[in-house]
Amino acid sequence: EVQLVESGGGLVKPGGSLRISCEASGFTFSTYSMSWVRQAPGKGLEWLSSISTSSSYIYYADSVRGRFTISRDSAKNSLYLQMNSLRAEDTAVYYCARARCSSGSCYYYSDYWGQGTLVTVSS
Amino acid sequence: DIQMTQSPSSLSASVGDRVTITCRASQGISSYLAWYQQKPGQVPKLLIYAASTLQSGVPSRFSGSGSGTDFTLTISSLQPEDIATYYCQKYNSAPWTFGQGTKVEIK
Numbered sequence: 001e002v003q004l005v006e007s008g009g010g011l012v013k014p015g016g017s018l019r020i021s022c023e024a025s026g027f028t029f030s031t032y033s034m035s036w037v038r039q040a041p042g043k044g045l046e047w048l049s050s051i052s053t054s055s056s057y058i059y060y061a062d063s064v065r066g067r068f069t070i071s072r073d074s075a076k077n078s079l080y081l082q083m084n085s086l087r088a089e090d091t092a093v094y095y096c097a098r099a100r101c102s103s104g105s106c107y108y109y110s111d112y113w114g115q116g117t118l119v120t121v122s123s
Numbered sequence: 124d125i126q127m128t129q130s131p132s133s134l135s136a137s138v139g140d141r142v143t144i145t146c147r148a149s150q151g152i153s154s155y156l157a158w159y160q161q162k163p164g165q166v167p168k169l170l171i172y173a174a175s176t177l178q179s180g181v182p183s184r185f186s187g188s189g190s191g192t193d194f195t196l197t198i199s200s201l202q203p204e205d206i207a208t209y210y211c212q213k214y215n216s217a218p219w220t221f222g223q224g225t226k227v228e229i230k
Contacts, residue, residue, distance in 0.1 A: 044224040059217040109157035
């Protein structure tokens with residue numbers, strides 16, 4: 001069974017930093033591209049960042065480029081999002097999501113999602 | 124960047140009604156479009172990819188169509204368990220933008 005479990009969310013002050021993690025199981029993590037998507041309270045889904053299988057290709061939304069850094073560790077079956085210079089508008093549930101990959105090709109829509117981790121930016 | 128616009132933002136329909144949600148891309152995206160369902164308090168669930176391919180396990184009352192810039196998600200006979208917000212997402216090229224969502228309620 002595919003499982004994605006996020007952790008590391010919490011309360012952080014504006015301007016602060018936080019690293020959230022996503023531990024994957026039930027599939028061969030190294031062969032799947034991965035993404036982070038967030039959802040502010042009562043709002044819609046916002047794609048943030050994606051990373052290819054070997055970390056060769058990394059993509060960011062304009063809203064987080066230069067502040068957030070995505071990374072992965074296949075030895076630990078884990079995906080990370082380092083978030084710096086946090087703002088109140090970064091308050092959201094952050095989801096880890098798996099891209100659809102087959103025969104070495106990946107498409108960046110998501111067939112599995114974690115339960116999310118809440119990040120609250122407030123003084 | 125390509126913008127994704129859904130309409131309507133919300134709708135109310137009766138059980139058994141046919142429901143149609145539209146997603147429009149500001150530029151052509153071929154058939155690189157996915158649809159998700161998010162029920163209240165739950166995680167998004169993939170319904171359709173490649174504009175019209177039903178994800179395994181999704182009821183056949185859901186269907187998708189379109190290519191280029193105009194896409195539709197249709198629920199052929201609305202059921203109480205379909206109450207949710209529906210999102211489209213483009214994936215032809217980054218950024219993999221979502222539409223703003225369409226909230227479906229029962230009348």
